[in-house]
Amino acid sequence: MVDIGIFRSGFPDSANFGFLESLGLRSIVYLCPEPYPEANYEFLKANGIRLFQFGIEMCKEPFVNIPEETIRKALKVVLDVRNHPVLIHCKRGKHRTGCLVGCLRKLQRWYLSSIFDEYQRFAAAKARVSDQRGSGHLEPSRAYLEYHVDDFSGWLRRRVQSSYKWDRIRSCLSATDMCSELNQSYRMAQDFFNARITPLQSGCCKPPTQCGYTFVNPTYWISPINNAADMDCLNWNNDQNQLCYNCDSCKAGLLANLKKEWRRADIILLITLVALIWVYLIGCCAFRNAKTEDLFRRYKQGYT
Template sequence: MALNYVGVAAINLVAALLSIPVIAAGIWLSAQVDSACVQILQWPLIGLGVAVLAVGLTGFVAAFWRLPWLLLAYFVGMFLLVAALACLAVFVFVVTAGASSGGHTVPSRAFLEYDIDDFSGSWLRGRVDEPGRWEQIKTCLAATPAVCSDVNQTYATAQDFFSASWLTPLQSGCCKPPTRCGYTFVTPISWISPISAAADPDCGAWSNDPSQLCYSCASCKAALLHNLRREWRLADLILLVATVALLAVYAFACYAFRTAKTDDLFRRYRQGYT
């Protein structure tokens, strides 16, 4: 009998440990420039992960010290948390489905460029396009040196820059004008405008001001959305695996608790009979 309750406690401790990858996924997202500026998914992940940790530890304490009322609270709370994690995993999968998974090649360039039309109608684009939202996001991006300052220090010549296949999506979409605009390279963040630049909204939006660059361009939004989609899908995979594992552990805990209760009742019956 005692071993059964110790087993329930051990299982609940495993459930608490399964919160770690969920919390880690949220912390990883918060460390990514785009996710940190958008601030949508990381806090629900961290919040749910911390809740799973707290409830799992509560279940461990309740089983180890055999507190039935606290165990009942654990089972109810963990059930609700598993359901919430599953709903979040499905939601992230749905809102990241259907958009382009990559950029587009352009002539004489090794890097990729990104098109906002690949995200038409997506929930993510709707959140980014909310009134005043993009102003906050682009201010955050402009204040992050790793976005455009690094690219300016890395590539000294046009040939180096044009052959840079490892240019990140944000560097491609936010730090330079789109290739179709026909700007003349001076430095990675300084370009000479052609006469017809204003004909294309993105071309007209470019500025050599380091605080402006192409942060107002649709290509910058597209690059950010591409990054968000990729990062969210990776976080969703971690979330899905953790949720399935947590569901299995929860089911096993229910079984172990039922067995422990049955053994307890059987022991009491035998004591009463004898």
């Protein structure tokens, strides 16, 4: 909750619709340029929620300046009490949402230090270089990496954004023992925090670090009083059949795992290609030598 009648979050999916209904929303301010998903749009239509879209590109390197006029228009919507309760969201509910909320705080005469503190609390530190590669993000006091779905290309994201496709993938993931084996390997919190777990385990078996959950074991965590920093924080469930399988972090972990497997496949294919080229060259040399020897033999026979 940002203020009375104003909320913020990451991108909501069908699993969050029940919670959104409980807020009694009148409006949603959407800060991404991509079209709003059909399922979400139908939910808004069914509940009489008005959508305001202000397309702001992701601020990756090279950095993108957020248009001042776009922020002004979005602020007018947020400040108009006729639109309350209103939910502000982008993909992760961090940077674009944080910039808009920061401007709102400035209008509320907050000190700049307090505005930046709030921004950092929600956004946390992000390694921009790794953002572009989808190679994971370092978190304080953690050896493992965490993954964000919007770090990957649109083509890859579309492979996991469909609820129908993801339900099938999720059922396969939950049937494995990748999460339960963490409980056997890591009993103490510090041992787990120092572990080099896989992208899938990082995304699906535990809540995101920024949510502030307290460790009990790798797949069981105590919820903080306020865990609304990200929609994934609300999606986490200690039920061993649910965990974070509905989280965007799980989808990101799957995509990161796929990219890692593709890199291995690329290396194998490259080695195979080099080997085939060598075989081809050796074959060509052998064939040429055989032809040369045959030519000399015929020439010699004809000469004698």
